[in-house]
Amino acid sequence: MNLSTPSKENVSYMIEKLKEKLKMVNTNVLRSEDFTEANYEELYDLYEMVMKRDSFSPSEMQAIVSELGSLRK
Template sequence: MELSNPTQENVIFMIEQIKEKLRMVNVDAMQADQFNAEKYEDLLYLYNMVMKRESFSLSEMNAIVLELGELRK
């Protein structure tokens, strides 16, 4: 998927991929429609970082979830 354009479709794609990669238990707490393209560059950076990794420690997962919380509308 081409992620260079800050579209809502790309935001939704990245959030869904992050949730899947982290195997988030409470996926309802992180709805893709809670994010917009306003903070697209930050979300893209986080997405790329998450997708590069094979696994995460508990503290890393907590930090990622906190960062996602900061990026919500």
């Protein structure tokens, strides 16, 4: 999948992959409908960083979720 081009499909894909990677229990917190292409670059950067890591400390997890929250519309 080519994630270099902003699109609604790419946003949905990245959000789903982030939920899987972060093993989020409450997946309703992250819904792809809550994100727009306006913050695509920031979302993509966060996605890339998360996908490169194998594990996260609780404080890192909190920071990631907080950042995702700030990117929502």
